[in-house]
Amino acid sequence: MNQIDPVSLRLFIRVVETGTIAAAAEAEHLSAAAVSKRLSELETVLSSQLLQRTNKGVEPTGAGLALTKLARSALAELDQVRVQMESFSSGVRGLVRVCASMSAITQFLSEPLRSFLDEHPNVQVQLEERLSPMVVKAVAENAADVGIFLPLVAMPPNLEQHGYHSDRLALITPKGHPLSLRKAVTLPDLLAHDLIGLHTGSAINILLNRAAQEARREVNIKIQVTSFDALCTMVSTGLGIALLPESMARRNARTVPLHICRLDEPWARRQFALCVRSRTTLPAAAQLLMDHLLAPLQAGSEKERQP
Known part of the structure; x- marks a missing residue:
């Protein structure tokens, strides 16, 4: 992966919200290995460590906290694109x-x-x-x-x-x-x-x-x-x-x-x-x-x- 994609951002937010990769993987019906791979690739693309391990699971680093806010905003905008396009396809606009x-x-x-x-x-x-x-x-x-x-x-x-x-x-x-x-x-x-x-x-x-x-x-x-x-x-x-x-x-x-x-x-x-x-x-x-x-x-x- 050499670009930021919405799927990886959604997985990252899910991990931050659940506190563990295993819980995020279960919620998204994926394997823990697949989620870990996505997060690792995301860190590589952004050249930043986003998560750090704790005895309770994982928590966001400073860069991770910043990305959490940015990712939520970006995903909300993408959702609006979908909503707006659906309104065009239904004839509302x-x-x-x-x-x-x-x-x-x-x-x-x-x-x-x-x-x-x-x-x-x-x-x-x-x-x-x-x-x-x-x-x-x-x-x-x-x-x-x-x-x-x-x-x-x-x-x-x-x-x-x-x-x-x-x-x-x-x-x-x-x-x-x-x-x-x-x-x-x-x-x-x-x-x-x-x-x-x-x-x-x-x-x-x-x-x-x-x-x-x-x-x-x-x-x-x-x-x-x-x-x-x-x-x-x-x-x-x-x-x-x-x-x-x-x-x-x-x-x-x-x-x-x-x-x-x-x-x-x-x-x-x-x-x-x-x-x-x-x-x-x-x-x-x-x-x-x-x-x-x-x-x-x-x-x-x-x-x-x-x-």
């Missing part, structure tokens, strides 16, 4: 990287994240907003542990996908707009007016442009913004009409004057998804968060299946 689309963040994540962090206060969640295709890319490239997105493009084969929440798109218009007299609208109604859109690559823009291409119509977007709040503000001032999730439309209609119309199109209902590389290889904290996010949906599915 850790960092979870989450990427999600703006719609997912604003509609679905605030309450589940709050309740999760209440249960696991030592877990840190790093939440980043990205466009849905970029969410998938981030998870596939291990830049995120969990992704929540709209499945607008083909999923990479190495990702695990789960159904998440759904929403419905609605049309918002300023008060007094011709469409503000309508309770429901269709694609041709939209395309007859100037639109305010979200930034390029947003899921709503992709869905709208796909629908317009299938109908062989053009989309006239006059202004593009980067948030639902800005979108609603632009609409309320009469600059155009816009599509956004119905829940966000109703939330913003409390503070700015808007009219909300139902979008009567099949693509207005959107189904979000949650993806990971593999649940079994996720860090423990990420596994716990994934299960927490999916639990209400799984409970609802089981309830629907009950007779």
